Amino acid sequence: MTQFKAFEVTKEEDGSFTRAIVERDTSDLPEGDVLIRVAYSSLNYKDALSATGNPGVTRNYPHTPGIDAAGVVAESSDASIAEGTEVIVIGFDLGMNTAGGYGEYISVPSGWVTPLPAGLSMRDAMILGTAGFTAALCIHKLESAGMSPSGGPVLVTGATGGVGSVAVRLLSQAGYETHAVTGKASEHEFLRNLGASEIHDRSEFEDESSRPLLRETWGGVVDTVGGAILFNCIKALKYGQSAAACGLVSSPMIPASVFPFILRHVNLLGIDSVELPLDEKNVIWSNLASNWKIDNLEDFVAPLTIDTLSDAIDRILAGEMVGRGLLTHSS
Ligand code: NDP
DSSP states (O other): OOEEEEEEEEEOTTSOEEEEEEEEEGGGSOOOSEEEEEEEEEEOHHHHHHHTTOTTTOOSSSBOOOSEEEEEEEEESOTTSOTTOEEEEESTTBTTTBOOTTBSEEEEOGGGOEEOOTTOOHHHHHHHHHHHHHHHHHHHHHHHTTOOGGGOOEEESSTTSHHHHHHHHHHHHTTOOEEEEESOGGGHHHHHHHTOSEEEEGGGGOOOOOOSOOOOOBSEEEESSBHHHHHHHHHTBOTTOEEEEOOOSSBSOOOOOSHHHHHHOOEEEEOOSSSSOHHHHHHHHHHHHTTTOOTTGGGGEEEEOTTTHHHHHHHHHTTOOOSEEEEEOOO
């Protein structure tokens, strides 16, 4: 049994949710095949939902959020995952109703564990985290549906966020003409440094007019926000091209008609990083460690400690985070 620190969210009797840093013991963790000493975690929008009582993410409190973790195996009952192995865990139930990476230890089933691929450090993996992984998954699925650099510019919405910023870098690195949609006039330089060749103000995409189609513009779309913005992107896809939908920061609803689908032959692709089978997750991680490896990953980092997490959770909920919040555990 080992004592460790964890960032914990508690549901109070009046229904409010409070946050505190607490001391825990590894015997408090759920029974799992693999006990991992967590070195790094990250801040995703979903972690902020878990930390504020969103029942679609977390039902059981007190709870330690953190849907991402990278660390070293401390104990393992699975012969294929030896003690001392550096590993990544993202998705499945981690940080939802299973204590997550905002604690210094996690205990999980071996079927959730990805051995760290050669070419990626634990820190790199968590700078990417679920957000970076999801950006890569969107591009992987778009390319499987035929997207290529010769098919026209690719648009990324929510571009300064975690998923969006990594998507901009991955696309531009892969030779795509990459356009970014942002609500942050102050962050155009950040987006240009990531490789965006054109930057569009979010307000250009919020119109809910009944025009069935817009001018054919995009060879692909990575959408992290949903709502009217997503449908305006779909209306402007080039013939036969696709949009990948992974998020709902603007709205979970899409004010849509079938016209782009039946007149332009376009596709709306669903993206889920959570339940994606481990072997498919491993393929994306090995791409991120090799042919999709991002140079200068440190450009994305908003550094966090367990003491600064609470403030960062409020900032991500307010849509004010830029880049990827990287939590480094101190011990
Ligand atoms: P972030 O909060 O880091 O980024 C979201 C970005 O969206 C913001 O930075 C902002 O960028 C933009 N934004 C904020 N508010 C609004 C608004 N009201 N309307 C339009 N745009 C807005 O979140 P993440 O990148 O971590 O996640 C993005 C989405 O993807 C979330 O909904 C998350 O739940 C989802 N997600 C889904 C996954 C999956 O497996 N399907 C996995 C990971 C995330 P800007 O100012 O530049 O426009």
